[in-house]
Amino acid sequence: MDATSVKEKILKAVREALIEKDDDLFHEIEPLSASSVPVDGAVTFAEKFITKGGSFLFCEKSKDLIQGVIELFKDNDLANVFCCNHDLSEVLDACGIRHFTEVTKDQQIDYVVTQADALIADTGAIVLSFDNNIEYLVFSSGAILVVFATTSQVANCYAEVPKLISPHHRDGMPGYTHLIEQPATNNKLEFPRQTYVFLRYVK
Numbered sequence: 001m002d003a004t005s006v007k008e009k010i011l012k013a014v015r016e017a018l019i020e021k022d023d024d025l026f027h028e029i030e031p032l033s034a035s036s037v038p039v040d041g042a043v044t045f046a047e048k049f050i051t052k053g054g055s056f057l058f059c060e061k062s063k064d065l066i067q068g069v070i071e072l073f074k075d076n077d078l079a080n081v082f083c084c085n086h087d088l089s090e091v092l093d094a095c096g097i098r099h100f101t102e103v104t105k106d107q108q109i110d111y112v113v114t115q116a117d118a119l120i121a122d123t124g125a126i127v128l129s130f131d132n133n134i135e136y137l138v139f140s141s142g143a144i145l146v147v148f149a150t151t152s153q154v155a156n157c158y159a160e161v162p163k164l165i166s167p168h169h170r171d172g173m174p175g176y177t178h179l180i181e182q183p184a185t186n187n188k189l190e191f192p193r194q195t196y197v198f199l200r201y202v203k
Contacts, residue, residue, distance in 0.1 A: 041155070042121070045124055055195065069092070072146070080110045082138075082143070084130060085148075086101075103134055111146055114147060115147070120157060121155065126183075144195070147196065148198050152202055158179075
């Protein structure tokens with residue numbers, strides 16, 4: 001999808017979402033008013049991210065997200081899907097996607113499903129954090145990365161990331177964060193091999 005159509009799709013979806021109320025799949029700590037949603041940042045992120053080879057879906061409503069997830073995994077029944085987040089595990093259950101929430105050293109991982117800490121608009125990069133006990137297993141897996149985020153997690157630049165991360169981590173900043181700058185690679189041993197971002201609009 002080219003940058004122009006991405007921008008038009010996002011702006012159209014946001015305009016429609018401002019009119020029609022929809023229940024969120026994610027529990028926001030501090031719900032944003034419509035006027036404070038960083039729409040321009042979401043558009044810029046999508047353009048940069050897609051240009052670098054990432055796959056992006058803007059989800060106006062919960063049903064858009066569920067349909068997108070089902071479509072992504074429909075031909076991957078035999079895949080090993082590892083989910084790092086309890087709320088996202090419930091989303092996968094709702095979509096009928098088999099997955100596991102704990103991983104061992106010798107376990108094959110084909111997909112890593114996680115929540116973003118932040119999306120950086122000016123570079124199209126993703127900020128992630130993982131528990132220390134699974135961090136090495138994830139980054140040595142060569143898996144496909146599936147990231148969920150909301151429009152409230154879009155930062156214009158990296159300097160704005162700390163203020164976005166802190167509210168989502170009750171104990172403050174996580175010990176280690178990772179900056180995913182390249183969403184795709186031809187090396188099957190590198191992580192992420194391919195990256196999908198589901199960006200959920202929230203009011």
